[in-house]
Amino acid sequence: MGWQREGFETHVGEVGVLLADGSEPGPVYFDLGSGSHFHESTDWWVYDGSLRRPxxxxxRGKCACGWRGEGTYPIDWEQVDRRDRDAYDTAGPLKDWEAHLDDVAAxxxxxxxxxxGLLRTLRERLDELVDDAPLVVLKAAGKLETLAADYGSIAARYITGDAVALPEVAEALGTTEKAASSRLAHYTYLNHR
Known part of the structure; x- marks a missing residue:
């Protein structure tokens, strides 16, 4: 699942690993029996050297956006409990990823x-209503979708019309260039006025 922060869906973080030579290994593949599908994993704990794995x-911390933490933290495989891998201390990589997200957010x-304030109040009110009045929340969601389509479309056309560079759009939105491009395309063609 990885580490996540609301509003930064393209920045899922997790523990990454390095080999002795400083390289980052590729995924580990598992043959689960007959068939052509092989399960793959990049979970840090699969790189324990067993079964001819690296x-x-x-x-170190790593992010789906491509960021890799500069800080590295040694792994003591003698201390890793194979039955409870989450008990191993991964606080260093997590802190580095959180600092990366703070930088992205800034x-x-x-x-x-x-x-x-309006968005926060709306979220709180919808949270109060969802259990007892789901139809009201669904109606509100429809109205929000209409607002998003109307104003998102106008904003996207302004941005593309002003030829704002994609890296600038991605940074302003706190996302990757691919996701920013997708969002612009989505809103540009969502509602033509």
Missing amino acids: TATSM RTVSLPDDVE
């Missing part, structure tokens, strides 16, 4: 305080 010597465009 042996990781250190771990470079995003800020919402005006009143808009941020």
